[in-house]
Amino acid sequence: MKVAVLGATGAVGRVMLAVLEERLGEVEEVAPLASAASAGATVPWRGRDWTVAPPDAGSFRDCALALFSAGAAVSRAWAEAAVAEGAVVVDNSSAWRMDAQVPLVVPEVNGERIRERPKGIIANPNCSTIQAVLPLEALHDAFGLRRVVYTTYQSASGAGEQGLRALERELEGFRGGASPFPTVLAGNVIPSVGAQADGGWTEEEDKMRAETRKILEIPDLPVAATCARVPVAVGHSVAVTVEIERPVTRAEAVAAIGAQQGLTLEERPHGPLAREAAGSDAVRVGRIRVDRDRPDTLHFWVVADNLRKGAALNAVQIAERVLAESGVAA
């Protein structure tokens, strides 16, 4: 079995190759694809070097799956072609997420949605959204959600390889060079992630609202996000405030969240750390508190590796599920 990885030389693409190697024993061949700038480079996978090519007609032939992580414009340009050549596309960009004919999937939350994919495309959600919807799904099942407020602490790698390198250079004392950030990130907090949208909001904040509603299947859920970038290499943290339909105790909230598949409770005093998220598959939830004034409101903290569960791991988990389902169908 062969799998194409489009964006194979990027921060997420490299992790996709690593996670494929770790988890999908049945994959025998990869087709690493990237922009012309990376053509001819090689990427290591299963002890061999694989030559990177730009995507072209025929690139996806013989591929059961194509994992895309090369930005929305590239996804729009190549996803339908890949499907036409026979691949199921799992797309990590925002290009297809809000398309009604494309399921938006976090396997532990709505994995069954992968079956309905009339376009042959399954979308991987925004990194911060993936980690946050795991505890939210549990709270919705247990108590019913009435409102969500997100405040994020997003790492440099959320802006890809270039973001990671820009922060590294800054921390080493170098200035200048390409950076995806509007200003120096080292020693700073930049309260803005992604392009501007209307009303003072950013596209990142609007994505978190729209995607949370779609994944949880609560189309009118009030959701507001404030997204900020912090000088962390890998690992997003999200502070979540949730209004639910009835007052609860802390023990009830902890039990409900703890019952959710795909997350780890980390109820030590200082909470789950961004630094420990890096390289880990876990979504860690801690600092679970009942509001002192409004016992129908909970506050908690969620961290995950934005390159793994926030991107590559979730995409590969979707791919695993596609393969498992097609195995059943065969």
Place this chain on the structure above:
Amino acid sequence: MKVAVLGATGAVGRVMLAVLEERLGEVEEVAPLASAASAGATVPWRGRDWTVAPPDAGSFRDCALALFSAGAAVSRAWAEAAVAEGAVVVDNSSAWRMDAQVPLVVPEVNGERIRERPKGIIANPNCSTIQAVLPLEALHDAFGLRRVVYTTYQSASGAGEQGLRALERELEGFRGGASPFPTVLAGNVIPSVGAQADGGWTEEEDKMRAETRKILEIPDLPVAATCARVPVAVGHSVAVTVEIERPVTRAEAVAAIGAQQGLTLEERPHGPLAREAAGSDAVRVGRIRVDRDRPDTLHFWVVADNLRKGAALNAVQIAERVLAESGVAA
């Protein structure tokens, strides 16, 4: 005129001396006080070196004012003695803040409260609270507050000189040495500031709730804070979500906040930056947004230098007001 500065060698104490020098021309002498460990050291002030002494009986004699920033235990031990020796105490610790006989003052919000000080002590609020209550006061005046949710991005210097030095060492690649943090802060987000309180809350979070209510004089205002430490040297950022009594437009919210004395609107796309707060007296507010689903809810971002407006500057502004009032009375 002579002013005692207790905690003169700490992160806030050094800034207190600098701000006194900048702003209070009528002060001719300082009495720098600190723990026995710093005794005999000197601090520069108005071109002279002043010898640091431990506080003792008589330390506050002839002092019109005593600015305290040496922690709650030292404040409890020395504040009443300083008052007995004739000084008005402006205390930066949490020791006296919630005492009903001690005003808790942000001069632009409730400066008139300094007049009623039956104990001779005026308390300086928690750093994050000071910067956040400026826009909140404006919103309360204009629309009425119904609920506040804070999420903080607090800098290393909020934990004093030791915090600042620990982060510096970590960023230079050294491990070990004294640190006030429960784990490495460089490259990390630590979702916990201060000691543990009950229900999973921290004392810092409880301080923000209690102090906001006292300063704004809304004793039953629902306030919840989630406090986190980020790898920034100086400059706290706070994301604030506020429910008000009626739906508003963004223009109305911006106009109301912009009318508040003591803050600067910074409505550029990427918002006010922690890095630019350091060394500045301004409280900068930006990213003002009306909730897309609940137009009676506003979201905004506030940054300030936690050592200046968050501590030393606010204390010296209180001192200025005490001197101005006593001048009027004389």
